[in-house]
Amino acid sequence: xxxxxxxxxxxxxxxxxxxxxxxxxxxxxxxxxxxxxxxxxxxxxxxxxxxxxxxxxxxxxxxxxxxxxxxxxxxxxxxxxxxxxxxxxxxxxxxxxxxxxxxxxxxxxxxxxxxxxxxxxxxxxxxxxxxxxxxxxxxxxxxxxxxxxxxxxxxxxxxxxxxxxxxxxxxxxxxxxxxxxxxxxxxxxxxxxxxxxxxxxxxxxxxxxxxxxxxxxxxxxxxxxxxxxxxxxxxxxxxxxxxxxxxxxxxxxxxxxxxxxxxxxxxxxxxxxxxxxxxxxxxxxxxxxxxxxxxxxxxxxxxxxxxxxxxxxxxxxxxxxxxxxxxxxxxxxxxxxxxxxxxxxxxxxxxxxxxxxxxxxxxxxxxxxxxxxxxxxxxxxxxxxxxxxxxxxxxxxxxxxxxxxxxxxxxxxxxxxxxxxxxxxxxxxxxxxxxxxxxxxxxxxxxxxxxxxxxxxxxxxxxxxxxxxxxxxxxxxxxxxxxx
Ligand code: SAH
Ligand code: SF4
Ligand code: F3S
Numbered sequence: 436x437x438x439x440x441x442x443x444x445x446x447x448x449x450x451x452x453x454x455x456x457x458x459x460x461x462x463x464x465x466x467x468x469x470x471x472x473x474x475x476x477x478x479x480x481x482x483x484x485x486x487x488x489x490x491x492x493x494x495x496x497x498x499x500x501x502x503x504x505x506x507x508x509x510x511x512x513x514x515x516x517x518x519x520x521x522x523x524x525x526x527x528x529x530x531x532x533x534x535x536x537x538x539x540x541x542x543x544x545x546x547x548x549x550x551x552x553x554x555x556x557x558x559x560x561x562x563x564x565x566x567x568x569x570x571x572x573x574x575x576x577x578x579x580x581x582x583x584x585x586x587x588x589x590x591x592x593x594x595x596x597x598x599x600x601x602x603x604x605x606x607x608x609x610x611x612x613x614x615x616x617x618x619x620x621x622x623x624x625x626x627x628x629x630x631x632x633x634x635x636x637x638x639x640x641x642x643x644x645x646x647x648x649x650x651x652x653x654x655x656x657x658x659x660x661x662x663x664x665x666x667x668x669x670x671x672x673x674x675x676x677x678x679x680x681x682x683x684x685x686x687x688x689x690x691x692x693x694x695x696x697x698x699x700x701x702x703x704x705x706x707x708x709x710x711x712x713x714x715x716x717x718x719x720x721x722x723x724x725x726x727x728x729x730x731x732x733x734x735x736x737x738x739x740x741x742x743x744x745x746x747x748x749x750x751x752x753x754x755x756x757x758x759x760x761x762x763x764x765x766x767x768x769x770x771x772x773x774x775x776x777x778x779x780x781x782x783x784x785x786x787x788x789x790x791x792x793x794x795x796x797x798x799x800x801x802x803x804x805x806x807x808x809x810x811x812x813x814x815x816x817x818x819x820x821x822x823x824x825x826x827x828x829x830x831x832x833x834x835x836x837x838x839x840x841x842x843x844x845x846x847x848x849x850x851x852x853x854x855x856x857x858x859x860x861x862x863x864x865x866x867x868x869x870x871x872x873x874x875x876x877x878x879x880x881x882x883x884x885x886x887x888x889x890x891x892x893x894x895x896x897x898x899x900x901x902x903x904x905x906x907x908x909x910x911x912x913x914x915x916x917x918x919x
Contacts (some may be wrong), residue, residue: 516838628674682694
């Protein structure tokens with residue numbers, strides 16, 4: 436186990452081991468020497484910043500990157516002035532790319548003032564050849580470029596950069612490798628994301644993720660359970676199981692396991708009070724899973740079930756493998772078996788060829804399902820995906836208008852739903868001091884909504900009963916109920 440490794444005792448006279456993770460332990464030890472020398476030279480510790488763009492997958496990868504950097508000897512900071520800056524990028528929509536280029540433009544000046552600063556780019560954007568070309572041409576001051584498949588290799592890549600003295604690019608096209616047992620830090624001591632699978636095989640026609648995250652690979656159930664047992668021992672009470680399509684977990688393992696079977700084992704781990712998961716693809720959501728959720732109170736009453744569009748015609752073009760009717764039927768089944776479940780979704784507006792009639796179908800699904808929350812996106816063309824070559828159809832003004840109408844309706848429905856819980860006393864996991872008001876704590880309900888209430892910071896990490904006094908649309912103001 437990496438917790439038991441004394442990195443200072445690894446002999447650097449020997450050649451690096453071939454096997455993982457031992458190979459990375461060796462490079463962590465090697466980088467430690469570099470950081471030690473540099474900080475002695477500067478008379479202060481070296482700092483690092485890992486800035487994350489994108490989804491929970493990237494958030495978890497960043498925790499792994501930070502885990503490695505801390506072992507190397509860097510001290511975490513939130514400042515862009517750090518000695519080592521990593522941008523863990525996302526490319527799901529164009530806007531995500533623009534943000535990263537914006538950051539690079541700004542950080543260039545910092546590197547001029549602080550020449551030993553290291554800048555690393557990783558994550559989904561780096562898996563696109565045209566991005567890497569742009570970095571080489573226009574952002575020559577970047578030190579390290581790596582991708583989504585070799586996050587575990589950060590220490591080795593950093594060593595190469597130090598030895599070479601010039602930009603290192605290390606991008607893997609795909610991988611079937613899953614390296615276990617490397618250090619990772621957690622943003623919160625009491626909750627943690629846990630990858631159960633990597634990649635995606637669904638190839639929705641608009642989506643870049645399968646191209647930048649590779650084919651679907653499930654981790655062995657034993658490795659997942661062992662990780663969660665260790666997290667629980669370390670004080671973690673809430674687990675979020677992560678995958679692009681958790682419902683197809685385990686299908687390709689040597690000994691196939693279903694996601695529902697995995698969940699049943701996770702909830703039995705002592706110390707784990709809450710289990711969440713993301714994301715569920717409607718086409719693979721089984722009756723077995725619905726029954727397991729219904730039977731286990733520890734599984735949070737929240738299902739993120741992206742619909743993308745309400746029009747069966749568009750859904751077919753999106754390659755989603757379900758129809759409007761099929762989706763609505765599934766939602767009815769879920770709500771019947773788990774009446775207190777909160778259903779949320781993702782919706783894309785302005786997919787190529789979307790007509791006003793198609794959009795009306797989306798609005799109809801929103802009316803029928805009555806989502807508690809929905810993430811709404813304007814379609815963004817991604818080079819290399821099938822839909823990138825298709826005609827848009829609607830004008831940007833029409834798409835903007837649809838988007839606004841959808842957003843309004845989604846928000847109104849969410850607020851009406853939230854109001855229904857007013858006055859109820861529900862268990863809340865206390866997460867942090869409220870960002871808006873330092874005298875309040877912020878906690879999360881099983882259904883994923885937030886509640887702010889008075890209390891002292893020592894309560895952070897505990898699950899407590901809170902009365903939801905007032906709904907503010909998508910969060911509550913509440914009050915803690917004294918326990919006997
Ligand atoms: N695996 C998840 C989604 C991952 S991406 C799933 O299948 O549900 C998160 C969301 O981004 C998607 O659900 C989709 O709504 C949105 N998205 C993906 N590609 C997009 C694109 N090209 N334009 C706009 N939104 C997109
Ligand atoms: Fe993208 Fe579809 Fe895979 Fe989700 S399931 S990541 S939307 S291709
Ligand atoms: Fe973005 Fe990659 Fe996630 S493209 S949404 S960070 S899988």
